[in-house]
Amino acid sequence: MADVEFRIVSDRREGLLLELGRLVMASGFTLQRQRMTRSEEGVVLTMLVRGPETNLLMLEDRLGSHPLVQSFEAGVPDAVRPATTTTAAPVEPLRARIPEHTGDAASTAPDHARVEVLLPALARAYPDVFSRVLAFEHELTVAQREATTRYAGMRLGAWIYKRDYALGARLNLGESVKHIALPAMRNLLRHVELNDDGLRIKNSPFTGIGLHRGSSCHFLRGCLEGLLNEPGHLGRPRILETFCRNSGADSCTFTFAA
Ligand SMILES: [Zn+2]
CATH class of the missing domain: 3.30.70.260 (ACT domain)
Known part of the structure; x- marks a missing residue:
């Protein structure tokens, strides 16, 4: 809740x-x-x-x-206010309460509040979400970048699942990758294929932009997690980006395990 x-x-x-x-x-x-x-x-x-x-x-x-x-x-x-304060002081603009960069390098938890602000814009722009996500990713501190963009991806993936796939049959993990994850990613990106190695994405917009060392497609990984966690009956499949163009591979590859 x-x-x-x-x-x-x-x-x-x-x-x-x-x-x-x-x-x-x-x-x-x-x-x-x-x-x-x-x-x-x-x-x-x-x-x-x-x-x-x-x-x-x-x-x-x-x-x-x-x-x-x-x-x-x-x-x-705000943290719980007494029930009698329904007529209390006006609520200050919500955006003002969202923490600015704290520079806290130890903070690696996702910044949920910032993601909540981003989500309506992604829903409106869908499926053309990447320019917004990239701008968002640029604004984050280095320490928060991976966890927060991955979380944003999860939320968007869950939303796409509910919007487009929730009424479908109960599928196992392999079928879900083929019939949910693959078409959902194809709706976001061109050149997405599924083969024995996993889901391959040729032109991830998150590579070669200097935001991460090593694998960099945390938003896409989060999307896949959201798409496959949301049905519920699959549990929480383990999704890894095993190859990334950001680390020199010719495409980004995501693998799925129950
Ligand atoms: Zn990648």
């Missing part, structure tokens, strides 16, 4: 909470708290919602494309 706070700007007050509340529920979330204010930007609706993290990208996608929504930001809410 995830708690996420949305700050939504609209030009209309009437029906706003009703419509967006429906959309929240239709996405499997519950509305924990909301507040409507007026600002120079227009009507500002702040909603704290709780629901499955795997549905978050879908909810963000729906909010982002709703005609009443002019713009929105998503963020991690």
Whole structure:
């Protein structure tokens, strides 16, 4: 379960909470708290919602494309506030709470908050996501780069699975690679093949750009993980990038093991 706070700007007050509340529920979330204010930007609706993290990208996608929504930001809410503070001080802009680079070289955990901000943009741009992902990757600290872009890939992969493959039959790992991972990657990239060695990607946009030493396609690895973890019945397959163009191979190869 995830708690996420949305700050939504609209030009209309009437029906706003009703419509967006429906959309929240239709996405499997519950509305924990909301507040409507007026600002120079227009009507500002702040909603704290709780629901499955795997549905978050879908909810963000729906909010982002709703005609009443002019713009929105998503963020991690403050640590638990007392239940009586529903009319407390206005929520500050969420983006302001997302930590800037701390320069903490020891921090190798993914920066979830930054990924949450990126995801709606990826959903809107899909399948042309790479320019955004590369810009995002450039902004990260070296220590966080691998874990955070891999996590972003996982979230996008899970979203693609739910969007395009969730209604399909239950497949084993080999079949899932062939019928889910392969077409999903072909939708993102050209020159993707599956052979006995694994999934081969000829022109990964993450190679030769000086961001990583050694294997560099952490976002693609994460995508594959998201696509194959999301069905649930496969467990968490082990996915490795065994060859990478960034290390001198002629293409990037990903292998899959249960
Ligand atoms: Zn690679």
